[in-house]
Each structure stands twice: as C-alpha cells, then as structure tokens.
Amino acid sequence: MDTPTPSTRPAGWFDADDAPPGPDLATCIHCGLCLTACPTYRTLKTEPDSPRGRLYLMRGLAEGRIAPSDALVTHLDRCLDCRACETVCPAGVPYSQLLEATRGQIERRTRRASLARLAGTWALRAVLPHRGRVQWVASLLRLSQAPPLAAIARAMSERGVLPRVMAQGLAMTPAIAPRAARPLEAVARALPAGARMESRAGGLVFHPAGTRRDVVALHTSCVMPAFFPALDHATVQLLLIAGLEVRVPAARTCCGALQAHAGLRAEAKALATRNTAAFADGATFIVSNSAGCGAALRETGHLLHGSPAAEAATSLSTRARDVSEVLAHFGLPEPARTLHAPEDPARPLRVTYHDACHLAHAQRVREAPRRLLRALPGVELVELPDADWCCGSAGTYNLSQPDLADAQLVGKLDRVAQVAPHVVVASNPGCLLHMQRGAEARGMRVRQAHVVELLAEAHLGAGH
C-alpha cells in the first residue's frame, strides 16, 4: 500500500481535498450501541469490523496516528455501507458520509491494483453512466441467456471453470427483455385509459387522464431500463393512475451511488451535478423505484456542498422520494384484482417485506410500502423477523466480498423460511436478485418481487 511520504503529509493522513470532517468524526461517543446492529460485527465479532471500530480507524487517519495499511483498508472494505449503525446511533454520527469520504481519499491517494478492481472501476466509470452502453451490455447478456450459450455457461459454473465473481454475476442476472420492449416509450402501448405520452426535446411527459393532481419527475437509474424495464413501465402507469403528471428528463443519468460507495468521488459528483441540472424543472417530487438510487439522490445536496450547484442540489435532495411514499401520499384507486395464493385462488397471498437498507436506514422509509401492501385485496402481510437486517447485496458487495455477503444472505433466508411466504417484497432490485439467487440455491420456493410489481398486478392486471 503506497502512502504519501511524511514530508508531504499534513497533520493527519487526509489531505484537504474532500476529507471527512474532523468534527463529524469526533461525534462518536464510543457507546457501542451500534455493534449488534452491524452485520459485519455480528459475523466477525471483531471491533475494527464494527462501526465504532471503523470510526476509530478513520479518526486515527485524521489525527495522523496511523496510515492506511492493507489491514485498515480491508476493515473499511468489509463495510456494506448499509447504514444500520446510523439508525441506532444516539449521537447522530453521519457514518456513511464519513466512510465514503475516507474511501475517496484512499481510492485517490493509494495504489490498489487487482484485475477485479480495475474491471469494476472501469465499469463504474465507463459503462454505468451511459444508458446506451448499459443497454448494449444487457443485449450481450441476453445472447448468453439463449439456449446453447446458457447451457454452456451453466455447465462451466457448475464445474467451477468460471471465476466465482462471474458465476455469481451470471446467476443473479434476470431474464433480459428484447431490446424493443425496453424503452420507456413502450409504455405508450399500455397507458391507462385517457392518459397520453408526449415526447418533448427535454424528455418524455406522461399526462394522466382528467385533471392532474401534481407533477413528479422520474429518475430511472442506470440498470433498471435495461434489466428491469417492466418495473419502470409499471411505475409510470401507477403514478398515472394516482393522477400524477410524470416527467422523465432526457438528461437524467446514473445516480452515482455505486461510484460514491467505491470512493470514486469525482465521478459521483459529476453524475450528481448532471442530475441536479436534469431535475431542476420544478417537479414537486423526484421519484425513484430503487432504494439505492433514492438514497443517493437524497445525498446530492451533501455531495455538492460548496459547489456552484449546491443550492439546486439541495432542492433535488429535499424533493427526492421513494415511489412507495409518493403512491401512499397521493393514494391509488381501488385495485382491479384480488391477489391470491399461487396454488389456491381461495387462499390469500402470503407476503413478507424485506426493508432494503437504503430505504429503511438511509431514507427512513418503512411504513409506506407496508401500507400499500396491506391495502391490496387478497394480501396477507406477515412481518419478517429482523426485516431491516442487510441481505448482503449492498451494491456490488456481493461480488467484491462474496463470503461476507453470503453470511448475511443465509441469515436473511433463514428468517424468510421462518415465515414461509409466497412472496418476499423489497424495494431494491439488487436485494431481490441476491435473495433470488440464494433462495434458488437452497431450493426454496419463494418469489421475490418489487413492491411496484405487486401493486401493478392488483391495479393494472396481469401483464400490465
């Protein structure tokens, strides 16, 4: 691990460029209430793998007592950035902001070359911020899902020929829709009665039937339009039947969450600046259907603090909402269908809800999705024990730290097995894919679904 020479080092290890603020680091009172909330501490039982321990390490860097050794960086890398520690912290330590600023300094000022890291950084820099490139990758993966290639890939995975990261990535990839079915414009073929789509220079505008109740803008994330287009389509349709005008700015871009988690601060800030400009048009709420993206949008004001875009970025942050909050706030009409158990139409559909970390801990949204689910006819909502414990997905964590990610997954699926639902609902696609892969590997017959999917089935009908 390379570190700056002592002669170039200021009082602490951090330089002045975007360092974690000392006063924030000093807010930790070492009470330890966060320890049992932390997934890595629960698994590893070591202080440096706890929030308190990691803060102590960051403070050591800030005070110049230590330098970023391989061991220190490993403890920071093991953090899922799940923010469960923030939920329980009585001192209000802004843990995630401190971690991400620290990772930014380490990423920028130390050399950490490995093939996997280089490939990951390249994807974060050169692929995710470009919708066209993400679509291209999705099309390639779709080819690999066709019968001959899919069988070869499966056989190679089973024989251990593929590197673990690749085998796991392929196992998590959802069935990819044909290119023609992916664009948001395809919603025009299935708009609710009386609604219409308008294509303007600045993007798409969907008008609801009758008098509009308000105006919202939709952020569609980097991977959803390619890998989960039907979810975005259903989101627009639900917002329309709630009476909302939905604007989708053409200039929107990736939220930058994965870049920020990885310490790519300049990239995350550049994306935040572009989104700030794209969503400056005055929509009342900026809606996200991905918990990780929604959390990043809410952090935009903090990320761009002190920049020329700071004021507009704060406006974006204060208007960012999860789709469940917006639908619960405005209300939906009576559902058209009653849902039921897959094996017996006379029995209710047993649903449990997994709190995605970046919805529950980062955005503090817990009740809205549950309220929407409870209101669906035929749904029996059963509480999942430790519903807000991380499933281990955490962006690309399940690829970069597969053993620790699997340890969280095992705990999550054990709890799912306790309540034996037909469906596990979550509001983050990464959680759903990660849990789906784990459930299939265990032979569990349980469907994973986004809250929007169940709402769409009840309100818009099959196939919506």
Ligand code: SF4
């Ligand atoms: S709960 Fe907060 S104040 Fe207490 S040890 Fe953890 S981070 Fe520090």
Ligand code: SF4
């Ligand atoms: S963000 Fe999550 S994994 Fe990281 S220290 Fe906090 S609770 Fe632990």
